[in-house]
Each structure stands twice: as C-alpha cells, then as structure tokens.
Amino acid sequence: MNITLIIIVITGIISIRAFSNITLLKRWIFNPWLARHSGQYYRFLTSGFIHKDWMHLAFNMFTLYFLGSGVEMYFQYIFGPSGDLYYVLLYLSAIIVSSIPSFIKHKDHEFYNSLGASGGVSALVFCFILIAPVTPLCLFGILCLPGFILGALYIIYSINMARRQMDNINHDAHLWGALYGLVFIIILRPGIISTFIDQVSNYKLF
Numbered sequence: 001m002n003i004t005l006i007i008i009v010i011t012g013i014i015s016i017r018a019f020s021n022i023t024l025l026k027r028w029i030f031n032p033w034l035a036r037h038s039g040q041y042y043r044f045l046t047s048g049f050i051h052k053d054w055m056h057l058a059f060n061m062f063t064l065y066f067l068g069s070g071v072e073m074y075f076q077y078i079f080g081p082s083g084d085l086y087y088v089l090l091y092l093s094a095i096i097v098s099s100i101p102s103f104i105k106h107k108d109h110e111f112y113n114s115l116g117a118s119g120g121v122s123a124l125v126f127c128f129i130l131i132a133p134v135t136p137l138c139l140f141g142i143l144c145l146p147g148f149i150l151g152a153l154y155i156i157y158s159i160n161m162a163r164r165q166m167d168n169i170n171h172d173a174h175l176w177g178a179l180y181g182l183v184f185i186i187i188l189r190p191g192i193i194s195t196f197i198d199q200v201s202n203y204k205l206f
Contacts, residue, residue, distance in 0.1 A: 003084055004068040007091065008061045011117060015051040025050060030114040032103040044103075048095035048117045060117045067128040067137075068121070074131050078189065090184050094123030098177035102170060119173040123181030126151060130185055133196050134203045148200050154178065 018025045030047035034040045051057040068091070075083035098119025106112040129137075133148035145153075158175040185192060 002069065002072060003087055004065060004072050007068075008064060011049050011051075012057065012061060014049045015057045018050040019053070025115075028115075030099055030102070031110075032105075032107040032112060033110040035103060036107045044096045044099050045092065047099065047115045048092075048120055050115050051117070052115060056116055060121050063125060064117070064121050068124045071124050071127045071131065074127075086188060090123060090127070090181065091120045094177050094180050094184070095120040097180045098122070098173040101172045101176050105172070114170045114173065116170070116173075118170065119177030119180075122174050122177035123184065126178040126181040127185045130182055130192055130196050133199050146203060146205075148196075148203075151178070 014024075014028075018028065028043065028046035028050050030043045031040075035043050051060065071090075072083075072087050075087045077083070079086055095117065099114065102112075102114055125137075128135075129147035129151040133151075134146045136144045137147045137150045138144040139150065143150075155175065155178060158171045158178070162171040162175055
C-alpha cells in the first residue's frame with residue numbers, strides 16, 4: 001500500500017467517524033478564534049482529516065488518489081528514499097499553510113469554521129500540473145483540459161470566489177494550497193521550471 005492510499009484510508013476512517021460524532025467534529029474542526037484564544041493550534045492540521053459530508057470526502061479523496069499517486073511516484077523516482085518524506089511533508093504542511101490566510105482573516109470571528117483536505121489536495125494537484133502540464137485533467141469527468149490551462153482557470157476562479165465570499169467553501173485554502181504546492185516543488189527541484197516551459201511551449205491544442 002502506497003502513502004497516498006494510507007492517507008486516504010486514515011482520512012476516510014476519521015471523516016466517517018466524525019459524520020456521526022459531533023464531539024470529534026467540534027474538537028478537530030478549524031476554528032481560528034479557538035486557535036488564537038485557547039491555543040488550539042493543532043486544529044490547523046486536524047481539520048484536514050475531517051469533511052463536511054460524503055460528497056466532500058469523496059471528491060477530495062478521488063482527486064488525491066489519481067493525482068497524488070502521480071506526485072508520490074515522481075518524488076520517489078527523483079529523490080529516492082527521501083521522496084516519501086518529502087511527499088508526506090508537502091501534504092501535511094500544505095494543510096497547515098493553506099489555513100493561515102483564513103486564520104488571519106477570521107481570528108476574531110468566534111463562529112467561523114472550516115474543514116477538509118482541500119489545501120493539501122490542491123498542493124498535490126498543482127505539483128502534478130508542474131510535473132506534467134499538458135496531461136489532460138477532467139473536471140467532474142466532463143470538462144477535460146491540459147493541466148496548465150485548467151490550473152490557470154482554477155487559480156482565477158479561486159481568487160474571484162475568495163473575494164466575493166458568496167458560499168461556504170474556503171476558496172482561500174484552495175488558492176494558497178495550490179500556490180504552496182508550486183513553491184514547494186520548485187524549491188526542491190528548480191529545474192522543473194524549464195521542463196514545464198518546454199512542455200507547454202511545444203504543446204499544440206489542435
């Protein structure tokens with residue numbers, strides 16, 4: 001069993017348990033006010049292992065399985081035995097880092113809550129896009145576009161929705177998780193930028 005599957009199994013077990021255990025949900029959910037005023041900073045990480053409902057869980061884990069596995073194999077190939085450590089570090093740190101903007105914005109809002117692995121998943125998705133930018137990615141299995149195009153549209157959408165704040169989705173976590181994923185892999189492997197440019201410049205849509 002690879003690391004991606006281990007993460008999915010652990011996240012699935014905890015999330016399913018939290019569906020019917022309100023005490024667990026309240027203890028692990030990301031609440032900036034409690035993190036700041038009660039020192040419960042562990043919520044930055046634990047919130048990434050619980051989800052709102054089955055659909056929320058399934059979408060994140062489905063994406064994690066297909067794209068996260070690709071990133072995991074790439075890390076193992078490029079970095080050898082250290083690849084697994086880098087992969088786990090990327091995923092867990094992305095969950096934490098992607099919540100920082102929400103913490104800054106809502107640290108004095110007692111009733112603001114956020115949950116889900118979207119920050120970590122977004123980081124892996126954009127790592128995958130940087131590794132294989134012309135590989136087609138499908139949104140909801142319907143709209144399929146090269147990764148670099150879909151990624152650009154996703155960034156624009158996340159910025160716009162984060163500004164409007166018209167729904168209960170933490171678009172800030174999606175956006176900053178994605179950007180963090182790009183920065184993480186570029187720091188580890190700066191040469192990936194030239195590889196990305198070569199692949200995109202040689203891509204022909206038709």
